Every structure is written in C-alpha cells, then in structure tokens.
Amino acid sequence: MGFKKGFFWGGATAANQYEGGYISGGKGLSIQDVITGGDGRNGVPRRMFLKLADGTTTVIDRRGTEVPEGAVPYVDENTYYPSHVATDFYHHFKEDIALFAEMGFTSFRMSINWTRIFPNGDDEQPNEEGLQFYDDVFDEMLKYGIEPQITIIHFDMPLNLAVKYGGWVNRKVMDFYMNYVETIFQRYKNKVKYWKTFNEINFCRDYTNLGITEALSRPDKVEQAVWHLLVAAAKTVIRGHEINPDFMIGMMINENEYYAEDCNPEAAWKRIIDKRAREFYVDVQCKGYYPEWKLVELKKKGIEIVKEEGDDEILAKGTVDYIGFSYYSTSVSSVRKDAQRTASNLESAVKNPYLKANDWGWQIDPMGLRLILNELWCRYHLPLWIVENGLGAIDVVEEDGSIHDPYRIDYLREHIKAMKAAVDEDGVDLMGYMPWGCIDVVSAGTGEMRKRYGFIYVDMDDDGNGDLHRGRKDSFYWYQKDCKSNGEDLD
Ligand code: BGP
Numbered sequence: 001m002g003f004k005k006g007f008f009w010g011g012a013t014a015a016n017q018y019e020g021g022y023i024s025g026g027k028g029l030s031i032q033d034v035i036t037g038g039d040g041r042n043g044v045p046r047r048m049f050l051k052l053a054d055g056t057t058t059v060i061d062r063r064g065t066e067v068p069e070g071a072v073p074y075v076d077e078n079t080y081y082p083s084h085v086a087t088d089f090y091h092h093f094k095e096d097i098a099l100f101a102e103m104g105f106t107s108f109r110m111s112i113n114w115t116r117i118f119p120n121g122d123d124e125q126p127n128e129e130g131l132q133f134y135d136d137v138f139d140e141m142l143k144y145g146i147e148p149q150i151t152i153i154h155f156d157m158p159l160n161l162a163v164k165y166g167g168w169v170n171r172k173v174m175d176f177y178m179n180y181v182e183t184i185f186q187r188y189k190n191k192v193k194y195w196k197t198f199n200e201i202n203f204c205r206d207y208t209n210l211g212i213t214e215a216l217s218r219p220d221k222v223e224q225a226v227w228h229l230l231v232a233a234a235k236t237v238i239r240g241h242e243i244n245p246d247f248m249i250g251m252m253i254n255e256n257e258y259y260a261e262d263c264n265p266e267a268a269w270k271r272i273i274d275k276r277a278r279e280f281y282v283d284v285q286c287k288g289y290y291p292e293w294k295l296v297e298l299k300k301k302g303i304e305i306v307k308e309e310g311d312d313e314i315l316a317k318g319t320v321d322y323i324g325f326s327y328y329s330t331s332v333s334s335v336r337k338d339a340q341r342t343a344s345n346l347e348s349a350v351k352n353p354y355l356k357a358n359d360w361g362w363q364i365d366p367m368g369l370r371l372i373l374n375e376l377w378c379r380y381h382l383p384l385w386i387v388e389n390g391l392g393a394i395d396v397v398e399e400d401g402s403i404h405d406p407y408r409i410d411y412l413r414e415h416i417k418a419m420k421a422a423v424d425e426d427g428v429d430l431m432g433y434m435p436w437g438c439i440d441v442v443s444a445g446t447g448e449m450r451k452r453y454g455f456i457y458v459d460m461d462d463d464g465n466g467d468l469h470r471g472r473k474d475s476f477y478w479y480q481k482d483c484k485s486n487g488e489d490l491d
Pocket residue numbers: 014017199200254326345346388392436442443444445446451
C-alpha cells in the first residue's frame with residue numbers, strides 16, 4: 001500500500017524565524033522583532049527591552065515574566081535580534097526554492113508576515129511591496145510544481161496592535177486580522193489552495209502571540225483573547241470558502257502524547273487533564289463549540305467570556321477542513337511531586353525512562369506519533385497533516401564543507417516508519433509530511449542558530465555572524481530519496 005498518490009512531501013518554516021528583511025520593503029515591526037536571542041542549553045532566556053509607563057526602562061525574560069500594563073517593547077541598539085536577518089529567505093528565496101525542488105518537495109509550508117502586508121496592523125491600505133514579495137515567492141514555487149501551504153499567523157503580530165490596542169483581548173484586533181485575511185485571500189486565491197490559521201494555537205497564550213500585557217496574572221484577559229482567536233479562525237474558514245470553494249483551510253496544534261506513569265488510577269486521570277490543554281483547541285475547531293469541561297472550568301474561575309451576537313454560530317459554522325499538527329516529543333502524566341522533568345517544546349515534560357532525548361532534553365518517540373495519528377483520526381475523522389517534525393541538533397561542518405548528520409536521518413526514518421504504520425495498518429488518512437526547518441532557521445524557543453533542523457545548512461551563528469551561504473547536508477540526499485520514492489526508500 002504505502003502513502004497515497006499525491007501525498008505531500010516537503011518541509012516547513014515560519015517568517016519570523018526564516019525570512020529576515022525585518023524592515024525591508026516597507027515591513028513594520030512585529031513583536032518577534034523585539035525579542036532577543038538566548039542560549040537554550042545554558043538556560044539563558046530570550047529577553048525583551050521595555051519602556052515602562054513611569055518612563056524607566058527594564059529587560060525581562062520573554063516567558064518567565066509578564067509584560068506590565070503600559071510597557072512598550074523596543075529594539076535596543078546594542079543587542080542582536082535573530083529575526084532581523086534570520087536566514088534571509090527574503091533575499092535567497094529563488095535559491096532556496098530551487099534546492100527544495102531538487103530534493104523533490106511537492107509542497108512547502110511557510111507563513112506570511114502580517115507586518116509585511118500591514119506594517120502597523122491597522123493601516124487603511126496594504127503594502128504593495130509586501131504583497132508583491134509573496135506573489136514572487138509563490139510564482140517561484142509553482143514554477144517547480146511545489147504547492148504552497150500557508151500559515152496565516154505563525155507566532156506573530158504587529159507590535160503596534162499590542163501597544164495601541166492591547167492585543168487580541170481587544171475585539172478591534174480581530175477586525176484588523178480579518179482585513180489582513182481578506183487581503184491575502186483575494187490576492188493569492190489562484191495561487192494558494194492550502195491554508196492554516198494560527199500556528200500551534202495551544203501555545204498562543206502570551207504576549208508574543210496575543211499582545212496582551214499581564215498575561216500571567218490575568219487569566220480572564222487570556223481567555224477573552226483566546227475566544228477572539230477561535231472566532232477569528234472560524235471566520236477565516238467561512239470567508240475563505242466564500243472566496244474560493246476549493247480552499248482547504250486547516251487548524252494547527254502542537255501535539256504531544258502523554259503516558260500515564262503507571263496503573264495508578266490517579267495517573268490515568270492526570271493524563272486526561274494533561275491532554276485537555278491541547279484537545280480543547282482541536283475540539284472547538286473541529287466540532288464548533290467549547291467542550292463542557294471548559295465551560296465548567298471558566299465558571300469555577302469566575303471568568304465570563306464577552307461574546308457578540310452570532311459568535312457561537314460562527315464557531316459552529318467555521319469548522320476546519322483538516323488538522324495540521326506539529327510533533328516532536330512526548331511526556332508522562334505523573335502524580336508524583338518529585339517526578340524528574342526535562343525540557344520540551346515551549347514547555348517542560350516529565351522524563352520517560354524508555355526514551356532518549358536530544359541535546360535540549362526533548363524526548364524522542366516515534367511510536368508516540370503513531371499514537372497521536374490514531375487518536376486524532378478516530379476522534380475527528382478529518383484528514384491529518386504532519387506540518388512539523390524533526391530533530392534539533394548541533395551540526396559540524398567538515399573542512400570540505402560536507403555535513404554528516406546520521407542522527408537526523410535516524411530520527412526522520414523512524415518517524416516516517418511510524419506514520420507509514422498508521423497509514424498502512426491503521427487506515428489513518430494522512431495528507432503529507434513537512435519536517436520542520438527543512439532549511440536551517442532560528443529556534444523559536446531559544447532564539448539560537450546552533451539548534452539546527454535543516455537538510456540545507458545556512459552559514460549563520462548565534463550572534464549574527466556568517467555569510468548565509470547554503471550547503472547540502474547528508475540528510476538532503478537521504479530525504480531526496482524519500483520524497484522521490486513516495487516514502488518507499490528509507491535506507
Ligand atoms: C514549534 C514551532 C516552530 C519551531 C519548532 C521547533 O513550536 O511551531 O516555530 O521553531 O517548534 O522549536 P525550536 O525552534 O524551539 O526548536
């Protein structure tokens with residue numbers, strides 16, 4: 001059997017981690033442009049410089065500390081910001097797309113930078129230069145028969161919308177977002193068929209993604225903003241289908257299997273609770289309503305969502321065409337307070353003694369992918385698309401420029417085998433596989449460059465040094481065989 005004809009093989013990236021050109025071509029500042037790099041393995045966090053309401057300035061840990069009310073993030077002249085150049089897709093897109101074609105990609109996932117289209121988010125007119133840039137990019141992909149797969153928002157929002165309007169807690173931001181969506185749908189309706197709304201929507205609960213201050217101390221603000229995101233996602237699906245009925249519009253979640261630590265019934269229950277943090281978003285976007293447990297939770301916390309008339313109907317009508325998800329590692333549901341923890345994707349996990357981990361502590365678990373595929377398929381019966389997966393690792397460039405990365409090949413081979421089993425033996429409907437950072441990009445979690453996922457190497461280090469030249473790693477040739485044999489040749 002194997003993968004179906006037309007199965008998409010490709011790779012995934014995001015504008016804020018790949019594109020660069022942060023103020024080129026009329027682009028405005030995104031929140032990502034005011035976040036510094038960090039050092040994940042040595043615990044140095046990514047930071048933000050802030051001007052406070054009383055006129056003083058401060059620097060905060062992007063994730064551990066909340067942005068206080070009235071604070072304005074700014075670019076510190078003496079500090080390096082990885083999104084500003086990133087790995088410079090902006091100036092290298094033709095070369096990069098040619099390399100993707102050489103590997104045999106049939107699809108490529110990228111995001112549009114909202115601030116390249118609307119530099120301040122609330123502009124009356126879009127920025128033509130920004131629109132033209134993506135036209136050129138999509139034309140280049142289509143030239144090689146590569147199907148664009150577009151994430152509308154990937155951990156991104158215009159800084160101005162956070163500072164001036166308070167971010168997604170303010171309903172006006174939804175209107176600005178819909179204006180952006182309308183603009184890109186109309187412009188690219190004949191070039192792009194596959195869309196996704198919010199990247200890893202389950203992680204969109206902080207200042208970076210929602211633009212809301214006091215995100216840690218004000219769960220009511222967060223829940224209101226999340227409501228706006230979910231209504232906006234549903235409106236996107238509805239409007240997209242009106243503009244072009246052929247559009248396939250999906251959601252995007254970070255998936256992470258949880259194992260009950262043992263047969264203690266309390267651990268089994270803890271697993272249900274742990275899984276809800278993700279299931280909530282999939283339920284709403286696939287079924288069209290908030291699950292009962294969530295309504296109970298909000299009530300208990302005394303949080304009342306402010307809705308507008310018609311919102312519930314929008315949620316019910318705007319359910320998605322497919323489920324896109326990222327998958328990197330798994331965790332354990334434990335009721336022990338002293339359970340040993342390790343790092344994971346934008347959160348921490350409980351250690352699993354059966355699994356090995358990468359240099360950043362993320363546990364490697366191909367079987368977890370088969371479990372997730374089965375769970376999602378059986379629960380929702382919607383086509384699935386793995387839109388991120390991969391191994392972040394340190395690569396060594398040999399004197400002759402070659403890069404030997406058997407660790408990456410092993411990781412990908414085992415995960416492809418697991419998804420093959422899910423398709424062949426379990427009957428899961430899978431649309432495609434898009435390994436993360438198919439070309440080296442900045443790490444989202446740590447802001448590092450040395451945490452690399454790519455088949456294609458980019459000469460750039462953690463401090464912004466490098467000439468940005470591209471190189472083929474061993475995994476490039478391995479993945480090329482995989483793409484061209486539709487997943488049959490995995491040697
Ligand atoms: C996901 C994000 C990506 C990506 C990936 C790897 O959470 O959607 O943007 O970066 O994880 O994470 P990291 O870059 O932290 O290694």
